Amino acid sequence: MTGPSFDDRDGKIWHDGKMVEWRDSKVHLLSHALHYGSAVFEGVRMYGGNIFKLTEHSERLIESARIIGFEIPYTVEQINQACIDACAINNITDGYLRPLAWRGSEMMGVAAQKNTIHLAVAAWEWPSYFSPEARDKGISLTMSKWRRPAPDTAPVHAKAAGLYMIATLSKHDAESAGFVDSLMLDYRGYLAEATGANVFMEMGDGKLHTPIPDCFLDGITRRTVIELAKKRGIEVVERVIMPEELANATQIFLTGTAAEVTPVGQIDDKTYAVGDITKTLRADYESLVGRT
Numbered sequence: 001m002t003g004p005s006f007d008d009r010d011g012k013i014w015h016d017g018k019m020v021e022w023r024d025s026k027v028h029l030l031s032h033a034l035h036y037g038s039a040v041f042e043g044v045r046m047y048g049g050n051i052f053k054l055t056e057h058s059e060r061l062i063e064s065a066r067i068i069g070f071e072i073p074y075t076v077e078q079i080n081q082a083c084i085d086a087c088a089i090n091n092i093t094d095g096y097l098r099p100l101a102w103r104g105s106e107m108m109g110v111a112a113q114k115n116t117i118h119l120a121v122a123a124w125e126w127p128s129y130f131s132p133e134a135r136d137k138g139i140s141l142t143m144s145k146w147r148r149p150a151p152d153t154a155p156v157h158a159k160a161a162g163l164y165m166i167a168t169l170s171k172h173d174a175e176s177a178g179f180v181d182s183l184m185l186d187y188r189g190y191l192a193e194a195t196g197a198n199v200f201m202e203m204g205d206g207k208l209h210t211p212i213p214d215c216f217l218d219g220i221t222r223r224t225v226i227e228l229a230k231k232r233g234i235e236v237v238e239r240v241i242m243p244e245e246l247a248n249a250t251q252i253f254l255t256g257t258a259a260e261v262t263p264v265g266q267i268d269d270k271t272y273a274v275g276d277i278t279k280t281l282r283a284d285y286e287s288l289v290g291r292t
């Protein structure tokens with residue numbers, strides 16, 4: 001993505017209850033979050049002035065923090081309002097929001113029981129995660145060498161900053177090899193998800209198959225698309241999917257707040273057509289969110 005650096009933009013950021021000049025929204029170097037990954041965040045979208053599934057995102061932010069052991073000192077309603085205000089003050093009607101909660105600087109060590117919990121919400125215009133051309137013909141994926149960790153190895157159901165260490169490694173490997181993103185297996189070798197999106201596939205039986213989210217994020221978009229599929233009478237099968245099964249898939253797509261419904265055109269050497277179910281659900285999703 002091009003554009004000015006994210007720390008050098010005009011506008012304001014909602015930071016600990018105040019609207020702060022964009023360039024002055026800072027944390028101290030000795031913030032626990034920076035050293036020990038003690039931060040949780042959300043990715044939220046606004047379409048035509050409406051923030052899609054805002055309450056679900058604010059609830060998940062609070063739940064992510066709880067999972068990694070801290071309580072955000074704001075209610076769901078206050079976080080919702082911060083998101084609305086961050087969009088309003090920056091005149092955003094179609095954009096992306098990034099709420100972030102993190103442990104501050106009072107203690108600097110592994111333990112951080114007394115650290116203040118901070119919250120910020122930034123909002124900016126950001127129409128598409130993958131390029132429109134890539135989204136039309138399907139993006140390319142490669143299998144990652146990194147695996148999603150087991151639920152007793154990491155807090156897998158939190159949208160926690162630390163979990164993205166392997167996502168960034170995977171995505172960088174993919175990009176270096178000429179792919180757009182990577183697909184990750186879990187600790188058992190089952191198909192899991194992409195670096196920032198869930199995965200669905202059709203196997204020639206008219207049903208949608210998707211991995212059980214028992215060690216990765218059960219995305220809000222994933223749940224939305226399951227509902228949309230059901231409304232269309234498409235059966236959704238949540239099950240263990242082995243990577244070998246990708247050879248038999250006829251269409252594959254990713255779902256996520258940023259990715260929306262993005263067709264997959266290639267996984268390593270195998271190519272996939274952008275099929276009817278993918279096109280239908282993508283259109284249904286776009287109409288649900290009110291994308292114009």
Ligand SMILES: Cc1ncc(COP(=O)(O)O)c(C=O)c1O
Nearest residue numbers: 196197198217219220221256257
């Ligand atoms: C690792 C990961 N999986 C899945 C998703 C999809 O989640 P959602 O649909 O709630 O955005 C995201 C994006 O937030 C993600 O980062």
